[in-house]
Amino acid sequence: MTEQVTPRARNVFVPHAFxxxxxxxxxxxxxxxxxxxxxxxALLLIPEQTGSWWSYEQAMARLAGDFHVFAVDLRGQxxxxxxxxxxxxxxxxNDLVRFIALVIRRPVIVAGCSSGGVLAAWLxxxxxxxxxxxxxxxxxxxxxxxxxxxxxxSIRQGAGPAFxxxxxxxxxxxxxxxxxGFIAAAKVSSSKVVRFFGTSGEPPQNLKEYDPEWARAxxxxxxxxxxxxxxxxxxxxxxxxxxxxxxxxxxDTGEMLGSFSDLQAEKVQAIxxxxxxxxxYESFPDMxxxxxxxxxxxxxxxxxxxxxxxxxxxxx
Amino acid sequence: MTEQVTPRARNVFVPHAFxxxxxxxxxxxxxxxxxxxxxxxALLLIPEQTGSWWSYEQAMARLAGDFHVFAVDLRGQxxxxxxxxxxxxxxxxNDLVRFIALVIRRPVIVAGCSSGGVLAAWLxxxxxxxxxxxxxxxxxxxxxxxxxxxxxxSIRQGAGPAFxxxxxxxxxxxxxxxxxGFIAAAKVSSSKVVRFFGTSGEPPQNLKEYDPEWARAxxxxxxxxxxxxxxxxxxxxxxxxxxxxxxxxxxDTGEMLGSFSDLQAEKVQAIxxxxxxxxxYESFPDMxxxxxxxxxxxxxxxxxxxxxxxxxxxxx
Numbered sequence: 170m171t172e173q174v175t176p177r178a179r180n181v182f183v184p185h186a187f188x189x190x191x192x193x194x195x196x197x198x199x200x201x202x203x204x205x206x207x208x209x210x211a212l213l214l215i216p217e218q219t220g221s222w223w224s225y226e227q228a229m230a231r232l233a234g235d236f237h238v239f240a241v242d243l244r245g246q247x248x249x250x251x252x253x254x255x256x257x258x259x260x261x262x263n264d265l266v267r268f269i270a271l272v273i274r275r276p277v278i279v280a281g282c283s284s285g286g287v288l289a290a291w292l293x294x295x296x297x298x299x300x301x302x303x304x305x306x307x308x309x310x311x312x313x314x315x316x317x318x319x320x321x322x323s324i325r326q327g328a329g330p331a332f333x334x335x336x337x338x339x340x341x342x343x344x345x346x347x348x349x350g351f352i353a354a355a356k357v358s359s360s361k362v363v364r365f366f367g368t369s370g371e372p373p374q375n376l377k378e379y380d381p382e383w384a385r386a387x388x389x390x391x392x393x394x395x396x397x398x399x400x401x402x403x404x405x406x407x408x409x410x411x412x413x414x415x416x417x418x419x420x421d422t423g424e425m426l427g428s429f430s431d432l433q434a435e436k437v438q439a440i441x442x443x444x445x446x447x448x449x450y451e452s453f454p455d456m457x458x459x460x461x462x463x464x465x466x467x468x469x470x471x472x473x474x475x476x477x478x479x480x481x482x483x484x485x
Numbered sequence: 486m487t488e489q490v491t492p493r494a495r496n497v498f499v500p501h502a503f504x505x506x507x508x509x510x511x512x513x514x515x516x517x518x519x520x521x522x523x524x525x526x527a528l529l530l531i532p533e534q535t536g537s538w539w540s541y542e543q544a545m546a547r548l549a550g551d552f553h554v555f556a557v558d559l560r561g562q563x564x565x566x567x568x569x570x571x572x573x574x575x576x577x578x579n580d581l582v583r584f585i586a587l588v589i590r591r592p593v594i595v596a597g598c599s600s601g602g603v604l605a606a607w608l609x610x611x612x613x614x615x616x617x618x619x620x621x622x623x624x625x626x627x628x629x630x631x632x633x634x635x636x637x638x639s640i641r642q643g644a645g646p647a648f649x650x651x652x653x654x655x656x657x658x659x660x661x662x663x664x665x666g667f668i669a670a671a672k673v674s675s676s677k678v679v680r681f682f683g684t685s686g687e688p689p690q691n692l693k694e695y696d697p698e699w700a701r702a703x704x705x706x707x708x709x710x711x712x713x714x715x716x717x718x719x720x721x722x723x724x725x726x727x728x729x730x731x732x733x734x735x736x737d738t739g740e741m742l743g744s745f746s747d748l749q750a751e752k753v754q755a756i757x758x759x760x761x762x763x764x765x766y767e768s769f770p771d772m773x774x775x776x777x778x779x780x781x782x783x784x785x786x787x788x789x790x791x792x793x794x795x796x797x798x799x800x801x
Binding site for chain 2: 193194195196253254255256257259260263266267270271294295296297298300391394395396397400404
C-alpha cells in the first residue's frame with residue numbers, strides 16, 4: 170500500500186454552485202473553488218473537520234462582493250488527495266502556504282472553522298513572511314483538540330468519542346466502511362456529540378468525502394504532536410479574531426459540550442496578547458459550531474466587519 | 486517558555502571560510518553560506534545531524550567551479566533558529582522548500598548527508614513541483630533512523646544509544662549541559678558509536694552548535710512519525726543517488742555499526758525503482774559516514790559525475 174489515494178478512485182461527489190479547480194502542490198493535488206472580485210482583498214476559507222470547501226457555499230455568495238474568495242479542500246477532505254499516515258497540522262498548514270504562494274500570490278486574510286480555525290492560527294504563526302494579513306478562528310478547538318493541552322480539557326472529551334467511533338467503524342481511507350456499526354454505536358454512546366455526525370441509514374455527503382484517518386490523528390493526538398497550541402499561539406504575527414459559539418456543560422455527564430471552554434478562550438487571548446498581537450474575541454452562544462453554514466449572513470457580516478479593520482497591505 | 490530560541494542568545498560560534506547569510510522563512514531564520522558560479526547548476530547541501538553547514542567547507546571549495554552552491558543550517562543546527570517541540574522531517578523539509586522558493590529560485594540538485602540525506606529523499610518526494618532535479622542521499626539512515634521501520638533494524642540500535650546519552654546529558658536546548666556526565670556514560674556504554682560524538686573534556690564545536698532536542702526526536706521516533714520512509718521512498722519523483730559507506734556487524738555485540746544495512750539499501754532501491762524513478766547505488770565501504778568532510782575530493786568527484794547525468798532543466 171504505497172500509492173497515494175486520489176479522489177479519482179472515488180465516485181461520491183455531487184455538483185455545486187461554484188466550479189472546482191485543482192492545483193498540484195507537490196505531494197497533494199488540492200481541490201478548491203474561487204469566486205468574488207479580483208480587485209478586492211484576498212480571502213482563504215478553510216473548512217472544519219468532516220467538512221469540504223462547499224460548507225462555505227452559502228457564505229461565499231455573500232462574501233463575493235467584498236473579497237476575492239478561495240475555499241479549499243484540505244488533504245483528506247473533499248476531492249483533495251488522501252495522504253495516509255501524513256495528517257498533521259504542519260502538513261495541512263504547509264499545503265496552504267504553498268497554495269497561497271502558487272495560487273493566491275498576494276497577502277491574504279485566512280478564515281477557518283473548527284480544525285480549520287486552528288490552521289488559521291497556524292498560518293498566522295508559521296506561514297512565509299508577508300503571506301497572512303489576519304486570521305479568523307471560527308469556534309476553533311484551541312487546546313481542546315490536543316491530547317495533552319496546556320489548559321483545560323482534551324480531545325478525549327468533546328468531539329473525541331465521536332472521532333473514536335468514526336475511525337473505528339469507517340476505518341482509515343474508508344477501509345472498514347461499517348456505517349451501520351457507527352450508527353448502532355452512536356445510539357448507545359454516552360457522548361451527545363456523537364449524534365451530530367449522522368443518524369440515518371446513509372452517511373451524509375460530507376462524511377462520504379472525508380478520510381476517517383483524520384479522526385484517528387486527532388483521537389491519538391498525533392495531529393498536533395509537533396505543534397503544541399500554546400507555542401503556536403505565542404508566535405502568531407497578525408491580528409486574530411476568535412469567535413466562540415454554543416457551549417455548555419452536559420448536566421447528565423459533566424462533560425464539556427462545545428468546541429472549547431471559556432477558560433481556554435481566556436488563555437488563548439492572554440497568550441496572543443502576550444505576543445504583542447491584537448486579538449478580538451466575540452461570543453455567540455446562540456450560534457452553531459459551523460456558523461458559516463448555519464447562519465451564513467451573520468458569518469459574512471462578522472468577517473467583513475473585522476476584515477475592514479485590518480491594516481492595509483504594505484505597498485498595495 | 487514560549488519564546489523561540491534564537492542563535493543570538495548563544496555565543497559559541499567560530500569564523501569560517503565562506504560568509505554566512507540569513508533569511509527569514511516565517512517561523513525560522515535560516516543561516517546559510519553561498520559560493521560558486523551563478524550560471525552553473527544550483528546545488529543545495531544539507532548537513533548531517535550534529536553537523537552545521539560548515540562540515541561542507543572543504544567540499545564547497547571543490548564544487549564551486551561546477552555549481553552555484555548553497556549550504557544550510559537546518560532549524561536546531563548552527564546559527565539557525567532553535568524550535569523546541571517542532572523537530573520533524575516535515576518541518577525540516579518544508580523549511581527547505583521555502584528556502585528554495587525564496588533564495589535559490591530555480592530547480593536545484595539536493596545533496597544531504599545522514600539525516601540530511603533522508604531530507605534529500607523527502608524533497609524529491611514532497612517538494613513543490615519542479616523544485617528538485619535530483620537527490621543525493623549520502624550514507625543516509627533510510628529505515629534505520631525510524632523507530633519502527635518497515636525493513637531492518639531501528640534507531641534504537643546504531644546511533645540510537647548515542648542520541649539517548651546526548652539528549653539526557655545535554656538536554657533540550659542545552660538545558661542540562663552535563664558534558665562530563667556524557668563522557669563518563671560514553672566510556673562505559675556498550676555502544677561503540679557513542680564514542681564518535683566526543684571523548685575530550687570540552688564538547689566539539691559541532692555539538693556546541695546543535696540543539697540536543699534533535700537527538701530526542703530521533704530516539705523517541707517522533708521526527709519521522711508522520712513520514713514513514715517506505716511511503717516517502719515510494720513517492721520520490723526525481724533521480725536518486727544512494728551512497729553507502731563503512732558498515733559492519735560488531736563481533737562483540739552483534740550490533741549493526743554504520744548508517745544503514747545492506748538489506749535496507751536493497752529495499753530502498755527496490756522501492757524507488759518500483760516508483761519508476763532512476764536510482765544509482767554506490768558502495769564505499771572504505772569511506773567514513775561523513776564522506777564530504779572525510780574525503781571532500783572524492784565526494785566532489787562522485788557528486789559531480791552523477792549530477793552531469795541528470796536530465797537538463799526544461800526551458801533552461
